[in-house]
Amino acid sequence: MLCACSGEQFKFEDALQSPESLATRDFLASGLSSWTGDWESKLDDVQVDEAESTLKEALSLNFEEARALLGRLEYQRGNFDAALQVFQGIDIKVSLLLEAILLKAKSLEELEHFRDAAKECNIILEVVEAAFPSGMHEGIAEDCKLQEVFHKVLVLLPNLWKKAGFLSEAITAYRRVLVKPWNLDPLRIANVQKDLAATLLYGGVETSLPAHLQVWGSATPNGNMEEAILLLLILVQKVAYGEIKWDADIMDHLTFAFTVTGQFELLAGFVEQALPGIYERANRWYLLALCYAAADRNEVALNLLKKVSGQSEANHKPHIPALLFGSKLSSQDPKHALYGITFARNAIDLADQANDHFKGQAHKFLGVCYGNAARVSISDSERAHFQKESLTSLNSAALNMKEDPELVFNLSLENAVQRNLDVAFDNAMMYSNMVNNDSGRAGSLDQLELLRLRAVLQIAQEQPKQAIETYRILLSLIQAQRGPQSDLENVAERKIEMAAWQDLATIYTKVDSWRDAEICVNKAKSVDLYSPKSWHTSGLLFEAQSLYKEALVSFSIALSIEPDYVPSIVSTAIVLVQIGNESSLQIARSFLMNAVRLEPTNHDTWRNLGLIAKMEGSLEQAVEYFQAAYELEMSAPVEAFK
Amino acid sequence: MSSSNPDSNAHSCIQSLSSILSSVPSSVSSSSNPSFSLLHDPTITSEISSLLRLPDSGSGDNNLCRWLYDTFHSTDPELKLVVLRFVPIIAGVYLTRISLRKSLAGFEAIVLALYAHETTARDGQPVTVNVPDLSQPSIYHEAKGSVKNKATELNLAVISPTLEPHGTMRSSRRARIVGVALELYYSKISQMPVSSKMEFCEFCDIWAAGQKSEESKGKKERRIPLPWELLQPSLRILGHCLLGSQKSKELLEAASMATKSLYNRCLHDVDAKGILATSSLLRLEQMALDPKLNVDHTEIDGNVLSL
Numbered sequence A: 001m002l003c004a005c006s007g008e009q010f011k012f013e014d015a016l017q018s019p020e021s022l023a024t025r026d027f028l029a030s031g032l033s034s035w036t037g038d039w040e041s042k043l044d045d046v047q048v049d050e051a052e053s054t055l056k057e058a059l060s061l062n063f064e065e066a067r068a069l070l071g072r073l074e075y076q077r078g079n080f081d082a083a084l085q086v087f088q089g090i091d092i093k094v095s096l097l098l099e100a101i102l103l104k105a106k107s108l109e110e111l112e113h114f115r116d117a118a119k120e121c122n123i124i125l126e127v128v129e130a131a132f133p134s135g136m137h138e139g140i141a142e143d144c145k146l147q148e149v150f151h152k153v154l155v156l157l158p159n160l161w162k163k164a165g166f167l168s169e170a171i172t173a174y175r176r177v178l179v180k181p182w183n184l185d186p187l188r189i190a191n192v193q194k195d196l197a198a199t200l201l202y203g204g205v206e207t208s209l210p211a212h213l214q215v216w217g218s219a220t221p222n223g224n225m226e227e228a229i230l231l232l233l234i235l236v237q238k239v240a241y242g243e244i245k246w247d248a249d250i251m252d253h254l255t256f257a258f259t260v261t262g263q264f265e266l267l268a269g270f271v272e273q274a275l276p277g278i279y280e281r282a283n284r285w286y287l288l289a290l291c292y293a294a295a296d297r298n299e300v301a302l303n304l305l306k307k308v309s310g311q312s313e314a315n316h317k318p319h320i321p322a323l324l325f326g327s328k329l330s331s332q333d334p335k336h337a338l339y340g341i342t343f344a345r346n347a348i349d350l351a352d353q354a355n356d357h358f359k360g361q362a363h364k365f366l367g368v369c370y371g372n373a374a375r376v377s378i379s380d381s382e383r384a385h386f387q388k389e390s391l392t393s394l395n396s397a398a399l400n401m402k403e404d405p406e407l408v409f410n411l412s413l414e415n416a417v418q419r420n421l422d423v424a425f426d427n428a429m430m431y432s433n434m435v436n437n438d439s440g441r442a443g444s445l446d447q448l449e450l451l452r453l454r455a456v457l458q459i460a461q462e463q464p465k466q467a468i469e470t471y472r473i474l475l476s477l478i479q480a481q482r483g484p485q486s487d488l489e490n491v492a493e494r495k496i497e498m499a500a501w502q503d504l505a506t507i508y509t510k511v512d513s514w515r516d517a518e519i520c521v522n523k524a525k526s527v528d529l530y531s532p533k534s535w536h537t538s539g540l541l542f543e544a545q546s547l548y549k550e551a552l553v554s555f556s557i558a559l560s561i562e563p564d565y566v567p568s569i570v571s572t573a574i575v576l577v578q579i580g581n582e583s584s585l586q587i588a589r590s591f592l593m594n595a596v597r598l599e600p601t602n603h604d605t606w607r608n609l610g611l612i613a614k615m616e617g618s619l620e621q622a623v624e625y626f627q628a629a630y631e632l633e634m635s636a637p638v639e640a641f642k
Numbered sequence B: 001m002s003s004s005n006p007d008s009n010a011h012s013c014i015q016s017l018s019s020i021l022s023s024v025p026s027s028v029s030s031s032s033n034p035s036f037s038l039l040h041d042p043t044i045t046s047e048i049s050s051l052l053r054l055p056d057s058g059s060g061d062n063n064l065c066r067w068l069y070d071t072f073h074s075t076d077p078e079l080k081l082v083v084l085r086f087v088p089i090i091a092g093v094y095l096t097r098i099s100l101r102k103s104l105a106g107f108e109a110i111v112l113a114l115y116a117h118e119t120t121a122r123d124g125q126p127v128t129v130n131v132p133d134l135s136q137p138s139i140y141h142e143a144k145g146s147v148k149n150k151a152t153e154l155n156l157a158v159i160s161p162t163l164e165p166h167g168t169m170r171s172s173r174r175a176r177i178v179g180v181a182l183e184l185y186y187s188k189i190s191q192m193p194v195s196s197k198m199e200f201c202e203f204c205d206i207w208a209a210g211q212k213s214e215e216s217k218g219k220k221e222r223r224i225p226l227p228w229e230l231l232q233p234s235l236r237i238l239g240h241c242l243l244g245s246q247k248s249k250e251l252l253e254a255a256s257m258a259t260k261s262l263y264n265r266c267l268h269d270v271d272a273k274g275i276l277a278t279s280s281l282l283r284l285e286q287m288a289l290d291p292k293l294n295v296d297h298t299e300i301d302g303n304v305l306s307l
Helices: A022-036 A045-059 A063-076 A080-088 A094-110 A114-131 A144-164 A167-179 A186-202 A224-240 A248-260 A264-273 A281-294 A298-308 A320-330 A334-350 A353-376 A380-400 A405-417 A421-437 A444-460 A464-480 A487-510 A514-527 A532-544 A548-561 A566-579 A582-598 A603-616 A619-634 B006-018 B034-040 B042-053 B063-072 B077-085 B087-100 B105-122 B174-187 B194-209 B228-244 B249-269 B272-289
Strands: B127-130 B156-160
Touching: A063 A080, A094 A114, A094 A144, A114 A144, A144 A167, A144 A186, A167 A186, A186 A224, A186 A248, A186 B228, A224 A248, A224 A264, A224 B127, A248 A264, A248 B228, A248 B272, A264 A281, A264 B272, A281 A298, A281 A320, A281 B272, A298 A320, A298 A334, A320 A334, A320 A353, A334 A353, A353 A380, A353 A405, A353 B249, A380 A405, A405 A421, A405 A444, A421 A444, A444 A464, A444 A487, A464 A487, A487 A514, A487 A532, A514 A532, A532 A548, A532 A566, A548 A566, A566 A582, A566 A603, A582 A603, A603 A619, B006 B034, B006 B063, B006 B077, B034 B042, B034 B077, B042 B063, B042 B087, B042 B194, B063 B077, B063 B105, B077 B087, B077 B105, B087 B105, B087 B174, B087 B194, B105 B174, B174 B228, B194 B228, B194 B249, B228 B249, B228 B272, B249 B272
Parallel strands: none
Antiparallel strands: B127 B156
């Protein structure tokens, strides 16, 4: 090798300690080229080969490197044709290079150097992103291999960050994949969207969008939860349009997100949207019932649950959770009592070994439903049967669930209704102890109900003073509780308040404290003017003061609010009887007949029919009526529970 | 803490702590980043945890509660994190002792302080999320069909309703107040050490299934009522432990057990919201463990033992 300047033999091996040092090579190469003299603008291949092999030997370059260097030299000297010629001879293996970096990253991953691996990936991404600032569109990337490597890196990077524990960087990396088009196939995009949604939902690291992405105005997601929901909704839409297959994970993430954010009806909509076959039919109904019940739409939920245990599912395994759920929802409304009994009985009878621990709950709901059924029953024997079953079931539940406050409360209530007043009191005290200590919702509303129960028991035991005192406590608790509550809680509390005022008015009326009674009635009316019972109570107050005209007016108002309000019908008849002339007796009787039709077990109705019969001289008929009234009165529940 | 220098705050904190604990390792007291050391030092945190579990730990005159209360009121946010780290134990022990008629004024003071902090921070606003309308394009999708020109109506979902200030603990508000303390804990969960998260999982287990406590002299298990105000933030924390943090296998196991316990409890109580959330978490965990497992994803099984 001749030296550039002196032409002497020169050994390059010593000088070239680091052949990778491009700067060194450059320097030497420019030296060499000046030595090789001026080249003509067009070279022939032989000359190129020679120059190339010279360079190769001199600088330990490989074929591609040598040519690349040569080409650059020519370019820099302005010999574009020559440069082009040189370059065309090289098969530029950029993609191989990138793949090498990718494999380096993957090796680091295997060795668990996740952060280093991530950094390697970043290099690739930065290079490619710089080359394609607005993403890759179809057809732009001519080198398929390059695109393939790039795609692998895109998808690998966020996973590496996650493994390294850098969730914020992972989220940023996920977003990088999604916000520009990179020609990824739809399934891959969907997977990335799903993984990003999961990281946003559960990662616990709020990573706000960078400023340049916050350009979508009100559609810019604000916070991790919003962004996750946006992604999940997009994914669900893709499933709906058939762009991707159903994926249970998507639905589970969505369920979690919507449960936390209280969007149950929306969730139900998506469950309904799933194509047939995705869910087993009974399960779909059960799932929907859960959603609708969570959204406080119990009627809808119940209908769905009836279907689960209905004819169409007769050939399938019984769905115990659905049965239990059905019995719970039914127990909350007397009109569903009979369905509730069926649900609960089925739950108990069909439950296998594994579901044994549900039986206590099932018995509890069964007991409550029987109690409700008894109260709305018209047949005497049926009512007695239901009441007996109710206590049996509740006591059976108490065998496994002694500490359940709801059960104790219901035991107290049902025993009170059936006039087992001592047991009722014991349970009421037990409940009171539980409630006073426990945290949570067993606070206000249940306490108020307990107090009302206690007052009613005191009335039944003819202790009006104690009852008045209890009501006083109840009402002052309500006054003190003017805090923010859910709508349901508010409504329930207003109901109890109004009932308390009505009961107080009744007590005061009975003990002839007219003024106090009047105040209480007006308070009741201020809670809800359109309650028939409030007007009825007014009427009773007037009646006690022998103000019959005023009494009739009040009863008429009650009946105009609710034409089938039996107590007012009966009371109207009673007042008419008091007025006592021939025609009013006839009218009174027709009122009472109406009342009998509506509520055949009301003993007051029968007794007054008897009175009218007696006044008209039909003594035998009067006796029959009185007999009926007596028997009904003996088996009637405590008055205030009607 | 009147000094504005965070380091001196941390140092005086550590000093007062040393009179409560048996010893404070020198690695902490002479550390260059004392609050960070306090947060992560295993000796100190395990001793504090043990002290908090003692039978009379929550009373009004308890030194440790006092220290936690004062430390939370420090101006150094790192020191607040130290107190937050112990929220699972404090909330857990507090709730399990309600029925035992003990004085819990110490715990209540801390929990109320956390609640007050959040009340101030949220400034009367609820925490909401906007459920997006897909008919408007976003950074992740183009709208299908014609874009509605009218302004999108916001569909606001409430994650946490507006907070009312509460100076004292009332039984009707207890669940909400403790729930808000848990929400605060969740907001910083990425900075909480694994041991704290494990404690949370342990308490979820206890809340769900009740504990046979020796203190109640052989009484049967007392379950703690789990209203939604308490359950919802707990589920978010559990979701993170189960699916959001990949690092600790132990944590994963603890979270899995806790989620199963809560699932069983929700099934027993027939709590629709709880069933929906816990069953989803459990299925997601199964899929993550073995994606090839042919789980029937739609099965909400009454046979809880098989899960």
